[in-house]
Amino acid sequence: xxxxxxxxxxxxxxxxxxxxxxxxxxxxxxxxxxxxxxxxxxxxxxxxxxxxxxxxxxxxxxxxxxxxxxxxxxxxxxxxxxxxxxxxxxxxxxxxxxxxxxxxxxxxxxxxxxxxxxxxxxxxxxxxxxxxxxxxxxxxxxxxxxxxxxxxxxxxxxxxxxxxxxxxxxxxxxxxxxxxxxxxxxxxxxxxxxxxxxxxxxxxxxxxxxxxxxxxxxxxxxxxxxxxxxxxxxxxxxxxxxxxxxxxxxxxxxxxxxxxxxxxxxx
Amino acid sequence: xxxxxxxxxxxxxxxxxxxxxxxxxxxxxxxxxxxxxxxxxxxxxxxxxxxxxxxxxxxxxxxxxxxxxxxxxxxxxxxxxxxxxxxxxxxxxxxxxxxxxxxxxxxxxxxxxxxxxxxxxxxxxxxxxxxxxxxxxxxxxxxxxxxxxxxxxxxxxxxxxxxxxxxxxxxxxxxxxxxxxxxxxxxxxxxxxxxxxxxxxxxxxxxxxxxxxxxxxxxxxxxxxxxxxxxxxxxxxxxxxxxxxxxxxxxxxxxxxxxxxxxxxxxxxxxxxxxxxxxxxxxxxxxx
Numbered sequence: 001x002x003x004x005x006x007x008x009x010x011x012x013x014x015x016x017x018x019x020x021x022x023x024x025x026x027x028x029x030x031x032x033x034x035x036x037x038x039x040x041x042x043x044x045x046x047x048x049x050x051x052x053x054x055x056x057x058x059x060x061x062x063x064x065x066x067x068x069x070x071x072x073x074x075x076x077x078x079x080x081x082x083x084x085x086x087x088x089x090x091x092x093x094x095x096x097x098x099x100x101x102x103x104x105x106x107x108x109x110x111x112x113x114x115x116x117x118x119x120x121x122x123x124x125x126x127x128x129x130x131x132x133x134x135x136x137x138x139x140x141x142x143x144x145x146x147x148x149x150x151x152x153x154x155x156x157x158x159x160x161x162x163x164x165x166x167x168x169x170x171x172x173x174x175x176x177x178x179x180x181x182x183x184x185x186x187x188x189x190x191x192x193x194x195x196x197x198x199x200x201x202x203x204x205x206x207x208x209x210x211x212x213x214x215x216x217x218x219x220x221x222x223x224x225x226x227x228x229x230x231x232x233x234x235x236x237x238x239x240x241x242x243x244x245x246x247x248x249x250x251x252x253x254x255x256x257x258x259x260x261x262x263x264x265x266x267x
Numbered sequence: 268x269x270x271x272x273x274x275x276x277x278x279x280x281x282x283x284x285x286x287x288x289x290x291x292x293x294x295x296x297x298x299x300x301x302x303x304x305x306x307x308x309x310x311x312x313x314x315x316x317x318x319x320x321x322x323x324x325x326x327x328x329x330x331x332x333x334x335x336x337x338x339x340x341x342x343x344x345x346x347x348x349x350x351x352x353x354x355x356x357x358x359x360x361x362x363x364x365x366x367x368x369x370x371x372x373x374x375x376x377x378x379x380x381x382x383x384x385x386x387x388x389x390x391x392x393x394x395x396x397x398x399x400x401x402x403x404x405x406x407x408x409x410x411x412x413x414x415x416x417x418x419x420x421x422x423x424x425x426x427x428x429x430x431x432x433x434x435x436x437x438x439x440x441x442x443x444x445x446x447x448x449x450x451x452x453x454x455x456x457x458x459x460x461x462x463x464x465x466x467x468x469x470x471x472x473x474x475x476x477x478x479x480x481x482x483x484x485x486x487x488x489x490x491x492x493x494x495x496x497x498x499x500x501x502x503x504x505x506x507x508x509x510x511x512x513x514x515x516x517x518x519x520x521x522x523x524x525x526x527x528x529x530x531x532x533x534x535x536x537x538x539x540x541x542x543x544x545x546x547x548x549x550x551x552x553x554x555x
Binding site: 011012013176177179180181182183184185186187201202203205206209210 | 285320323325348351352355356357358361363364365376380381411425426
């Protein structure tokens with residue numbers, strides 16, 4: 001469904017990775033993050049890089065799309081690299097005035113940059129290949145045990161899926177309002193900060209009004225269909241495990257074990 | 268006479284370079300004369316909204332040009348901005364764009380953006396409110412306290428207050444009751460006649476377009492498939508239906524009469540014409 005696209009990330013393609021159970025994908029993402037932080041030296045980072053490359057290939061994601069996701073982080077990555085380079089102690093290889101760049105610093109910087117990039121790419125793999133609806137379904141299923149200690153798991157998941165569902169709608173609505181105000185000569189791109197902030201009022205007021213209207217209408221529609229929370233509610237799409245999910249779990253466990261072993265040898 | 272606004276080979280593609288790429292307009296040559304009342308019809312997704320958003324420079328063509336009085340509206344930013352005031356665009360459900368504390372302030376948003384003096388703004392607000400039939404007491408109210416129909420008219424007044432030479436309306440009567448519809452169309456006709464403005468009306472309501480438009484164009488799949496007077500267009504009922512469009516109800520009645528062998532003209536599309544056609548039939552007096 002076209003409405004499922006959130007933030008322009010999820011691209012519906014039919015690949016083994018897209019078909020994986022969302023619960024498995026969520027767990028694998030967590031496993032990947034843990035493994036990434038356990039990684040110590042070139043070999044374990046190579047393993048992580050291989051994982052991302054293989055999954056990207058299997059999911060038929062264009063590398064360009066992943067790099068696009070990294071773009072907003074360029075400054076953070078750059079600052080991290082510079083700080084690590086300058087503030088790690090050890091053998092200096094280059095001294096300029098008071099700045100000492102050490103060999104260890106160079107390694108630390110390289111690993112840190114690689115870690116951030118892999119972390120972002122690894123999590124993007126999840127959102128690129130899983131629709132928001134599937135994602136919340138998976139989260140609800142995984143958080144179910146929390147229901148025992150009175151955490152309203154279903155309600156939280158419902159709130160999340162409603163929020164996700166309405167992001168594209170609100171974006172569309174914002175576009176419309178912006179166009180309508182532009183048609184009346186509104187100018188959002190010139191003047192100082194105060195003027196620009198003021199220029200947002202003609203957008204924000206109608207947007208809030210319509211968001212509240214939509215919320216009212218949705219609540220009414222849900223009540224009309226006798227929605228009363230999660231108790232006894234059945235699903236249209238039941239999550240079910242297949243052999244490919246078992247394979248994925250096995251691969252995830254192997255990667256985690258591999259990283260732990262590599263770490264114990266300091267690799 | 269040179270057209271006031273025209274497009275040359277206008278092409279627009281949505282979501283270019285993604286799996287959702289969609290060709291919305293395909294080399295469209297469109298033009299509207301000064302003072303013309305032009306109707307645009309076409310099924311949902313045929314490119315109507317995309318086309319009209321190019322006419323005042325809200326969307327930029329992927330290729331082709333949009334000309335206002337013979338000048339490319341993308342030649343400079345200043346000219347582009349000035350075109351927005353000359354080509355007024357009223358979106359679908361415009362009442363959702365109201366935001367000010369009072370109707371008066373909301374209608375003056377456009378004129379204020381034009382940089383007019385307060386006295387001039389006030390004059391225009393009253394004039395615009397008058398065109399759409401909003402009284403002075405309503406101008407003082409909050410737009411959120413108005414009825415749906417009043418809100419719609421207030422929003423349209425917000426565009427009319429810029430005194431656009433071309434007024435484009437996207438389904439202005441959608442969701443109004445029959446009385447509200449009639450009134451609004453009367454207001455629009457009023458503006459058209461008094462200011463000699465060009466009006467471009469996008470609608471799904473064939474009766475409305477049959478009654479008002481001097482000329483109409485039919486869009487389908489991002490191309491102009493038909494163009495002509497309502498008479499010429501509605502004479503081609505089969506073709507319209509193949510594009511999932513309708514002819515006015517009264518035209519259907521007359522086409523059916525013809526099919527049954529009654530000798531009536533083909534191109535009847537308003538009640539007035541129908542009345543004449545029946546009375547003009549040989550021996551066809553109502554009280555014979």
